[in-house]
Amino acid sequence: MVTIYDVASRAGVSAATVSRVLNGKKVREPYGELVRAAAEELGYQPSRTARSLRLQHADVIALIIPDIENPFFTSLARGVQDRAREDGYAVVLCNTDDDPVREREYFDLAVAEHMAGALLAPASSTSDVSPLLKAGRAVVAIDRHVDQDLDTVIMDNHRAALDATTVLVERGFRRIACITGPEDVETASQRADGWRAATLTAGRDPAGLLEHGDFRMDSGREAMRAQLDGADPPDAVVVGNSLMAVGALQAMASRGMTPPDFGMAVFGDLAFAPIVPAGIVIIETPARELGSAAASLLLARIKGAEGASRTVVVETKIRA
Amino acid sequence: MVTIYDVASRAGVSAATVSRVLNGKKVREPYGELVRAAAEELGYQPSRTARSLRLQHADVIALIIPDIENPFFTSLARGVQDRAREDGYAVVLCNTDDDPVREREYFDLAVAEHMAGALLAPASSTSDVSPLLKAGRAVVAIDRHVDQDLDTVIMDNHRAALDATTVLVERGFRRIACITGPEDVETASQRADGWRAATLTAGRDPAGLLEHGDFRMDSGREAMRAQLDGADPPDAVVVGNSLMAVGALQAMASRGMTPPDFGMAVFGDLAFAPIVPAGIVIIETPARELGSAAASLLLARIKGAEGASRTVVVETKIRA
DNA sequence: CTGAAAGCGCTTACAG
DNA sequence: CTGAAAGCGCTTACAG
Numbered sequence A, B: 001m002v003t004i005y006d007v008a009s010r011a012g013v014s015a016a017t018v019s020r021v022l023n024g025k026k027v028r029e030p031y032g033e034l035v036r037a038a039a040e041e042l043g044y045q046p047s048r049t050a051r052s053l054r055l056q057h058a059d060v061i062a063l064i065i066p067d068i069e070n071p072f073f074t075s076l077a078r079g080v081q082d083r084a085r086e087d088g089y090a091v092v093l094c095n096t097d098d099d100p101v102r103e104r105e106y107f108d109l110a111v112a113e114h115m116a117g118a119l120l121a122p123a124s125s126t127s128d129v130s131p132l133l134k135a136g137r138a139v140v141a142i143d144r145h146v147d148q149d150l151d152t153v154i155m156d157n158h159r160a161a162l163d164a165t166t167v168l169v170e171r172g173f174r175r176i177a178c179i180t181g182p183e184d185v186e187t188a189s190q191r192a193d194g195w196r197a198a199t200l201t202a203g204r205d206p207a208g209l210l211e212h213g214d215f216r217m218d219s220g221r222e223a224m225r226a227q228l229d230g231a232d233p234p235d236a237v238v239v240g241n242s243l244m245a246v247g248a249l250q251a252m253a254s255r256g257m258t259p260p261d262f263g264m265a266v267f268g269d270l271a272f273a274p275i276v277p278a279g280i281v282i283i284e285t286p287a288r289e290l291g292s293a294a295a296s297l298l299l300a301r302i303k304g305a306e307g308a309s310r311t312v313v314v315e316t317k318i319r320a
Numbered sequence C, D: 001c002t003g004a005a006a007g008c009g010c011t012t013a014c015a016g
Helices: A004-011 A017-020 A031-042 A048-055 A073-084 A099-114 A128-132 A159-170 A186-201 A217-228 A244-252 A287-302 B002-013 B015-022 B032-044 B048-055 B070-087 B100-114 B130-134 B157-170 B186-201 B217-228 B242-251 B289-304
Strands: A057-067 A089-094 A115-119 A138-142 A150-154 A178-181 A211-212 A236-239 A263-267 A283-286 A312-315 A317-319 B059-063 B092-096 B115-120 B138-142 B153-155 B176-180 B210-212 B236-238 B265-269 B281-284 B311-314 B317-319
Touching: A004 A017, A004 A031, A017 A031, A031 B070, A048 B048, A057 A073, A057 A099, A073 A089, A073 A287, A073 B092, A089 A099, A089 B070, A089 B092, A099 A115, A099 A128, A099 B048, A099 B157, A128 B265, A138 A287, A138 B265, A150 A159, A150 A317, A159 A178, A159 A186, A159 A236, A159 A283, A159 A317, A178 A186, A178 A217, A178 B100, A186 A211, A186 A283, A211 A217, A217 A236, A236 A244, A244 B317, A283 B217, A287 A312, A312 B002, B002 B032, B015 B032, B032 B236, B048 B059, B048 B153, B059 B070, B059 B100, B059 B289, B070 B092, B070 B289, B092 B100, B092 B242, B100 B115, B115 B289, B138 B289, B153 B157, B153 B289, B157 B176, B157 B186, B157 B265, B157 B281, B176 B186, B176 B217, B186 B210, B210 B217, B217 B236, B217 B242, B242 B265, B289 B311
Parallel strands: A057 A089, A057 A115, A115 A138, A138 A150, A150 A312, A178 A211, A178 A236, A236 A263, A263 A283, B059 B092, B059 B115, B115 B138, B138 B153, B153 B311, B176 B210, B176 B236, B236 B265, B265 B281
Antiparallel strands: A283 A317, B281 B317
């Protein structure tokens, strides 16, 4: 491995001068030129490890997410990575499978690796990030709040669900059901609340039209089936994410129903669907923006931004 | 930050002894107990940065892929991560967007961070991994070969395409087209070759039935359109990945065709499709297995495995 | 077996 | 402005 001393002796200067040149501090010519030439010729790569140890701070951030195979989180990761790269930070992807134990292991890893900070899409609102906070690392919550005072980046789930439901009302649907996520998940209940508000505003009764799934495909199918087989079935549905929407469409299809005759609004797109029935209202979940906004907040904190925790709300768009 | 010296003084021993205990070397009791208790009480997390600098070796591997938003690569990443975690290695995800410049930057990063090795799904067969090799880092190629002597993990694209095509022949389809990836991509041409071999074995003429796309949705649609609008259109098609298959299905649908009447075989599943027409032959691409096999090879090399480069071929399965 | 000490490759306060 | 030296937190060859 070529070290800073190799460059120094080749350029005929001290290691301190090499360090200064390579970190953009002013030096007298021709030292700058000599150092740059020597570094180039030797193919010098400064050791980020040594640098991190010295500075007690690595240009690395952790992105801790529940499920790397969920397209929402991969887009989010994409947004984080692009933003981090701009500032020269590397991103370590940590997959928790919604397991609090694994989440905790990654907190410890982030500390042990001297990572500058962590972005957390929490497995649960009770996730305890104090190991990170105690070690002085910046933390930003994404998509959901945690029970601690943290910078947070979310979308306006209530508003989006309300608007999408209103579009269905305006299209003349009479009984609009809602399939959302687990009761104890913030984003799920916000979406249900938005749907309920729009329903009440339209003078309809939401009773019996709300289903809780688990954001996976099968639960969407089950929930839709339950609604369709009920005594007074709906003529439209608002679905809390795209995987459950896929399941719901399957349940509809097995009963010969399909949009646009049956109304539908969905959080997230159906990008990988070969055949998307027309007339589905898409609530675009801005996963990439969520990621890049969170990364921006985190990087600002890392660079020393002070002040109370902020919550950034990223815009959703309705494509109808 | 609590250091090894804090633990040492609390336990009344030297830092060397703490290090030995925590690294599983034998020490006389009650030192072991004292050290473990002190570490526990202080919530000691050894600095992986200091350790890496000292050992010239970090328990971190880079996973360098062209596109994190492609489900094939996310499944692969999942496989890598699970396998790496077993051995206590962290995975840094590096997204190249098929850009050789970014790929090269990540090679340098891997060296600068003292990473133990890299897993590379190469942007091109001309990717030059010598910066890694020169620095003594282990490298394994995934999905495609590179023009260097490297451990490689691939699937048997030729065999899989041949078998899938044969299933279509047995189902009575007469003119079976093939939509594969770019001509200069190894996996794409292997798939085309398998299709061609099966076609010839069945006594059919493959002329005019091969299309090259770019593994994205639009190119699948275009290619299918071109075939369907030709003078002598096919009655079946083998498609080189799932995104192009989605496009192909769209083109078929716009002409009122759909499986199972129109024959179809696809590399990769259609997991996110709400409505998958019946009778599609699925060639299961074992992305997770590819990832875990590659990680295993890499970890073995990191631990010092010697010998000539190996190529591991992961099994594909046909679901018909 | 245990401890004192050196050294991994950087950065920066300090002296000149 | 530049250089010598200390120190970040570990591990391990060496001496005892």
